[in-house]
């Protein structure tokens with residue numbers, strides 16, 4: 052057991068430097084936003100719980116502005132961050148940290164300060180945070196996994212899901228796509244969509260389209276979903292909420308509720324819990340943070 056751990060150990064020197072370089076009185080943009088509603092009494096009704104994952108802060112693909120507008124519109128009593136929030140893998144390769152990414156971190160910490168119970172379950176891309184499991188920093192609890200009890204008494208396992216990669220035989224598309232090709236697809240997607248926006252066309256995800264088109268990808272997704280649900284059942288739980296495969300879902304698998312909150316690079320999705328325990332997938336429209344007509348978020352309700 053090491054008595055102390057420095058971010059440099061995980062190759063995160065630049066991240067540590069950036070965090071230390073923040074002056075203590077650094078302007079905290081989201082704090083000054085009159086639209087914010089994080090306090091116990093807000094204009095908007097608070098949700099009981101919000102679940103997000105796979106934000107990938109530190110990568111150009113991260114849709115931080117969309118996430119900020121989503122968080123503003125969805126104040127909650129509890130917030131679960133289900134892994135791959137900060138992409139340590141990409142940051143080690145190439146430093147990328149724009150203001151909007153900082154704003155997301157500030158927004159989350161502010162929420163914790165205002166009394167929201169924030170739980171962070173690290174994933175594989177932010178596995179450096181697994182060194183902090185069992186600790187609390189800035190009001191955020193870092194845990195390996197969690198059990199969330201819904202308002203109607205269901206016990207749900209909260210876990211990122213990367214541990215299931217090893218047990219899935221048909222996980223070929225991950226190796227096939229690879230991190231770099233995936234990045235390229237996301238960049239292509241950005242260009243394609245700025246062109247579509249100029250033509251007045253709605254947002255469309257290229258990489259999502261590709262993934263859904265590839266049969267082995269679907270195979271992989273089905274295997275993953277089944278494996279996670281089976282493990283939740285084995286643990287005597289009613290269901291599971293995970294992330295990792297960037298595909299929002301909510302359905303019954305053999306009597307176990309399988310929920311995936313999706314991601315904030317492609318699908319811009321989250322899972323929210325109402326005060327009666329009802330769970331819903333929220334699809335947040337891209338471009339919501341930009342000026343222009345504001346579309347209403349689509350909410351697909353599932354029992």
Ligand SMILES: [Mn+2]
Pocket residue numbers: 134135174175176211213294295296
């Ligand atoms: Mn992951």
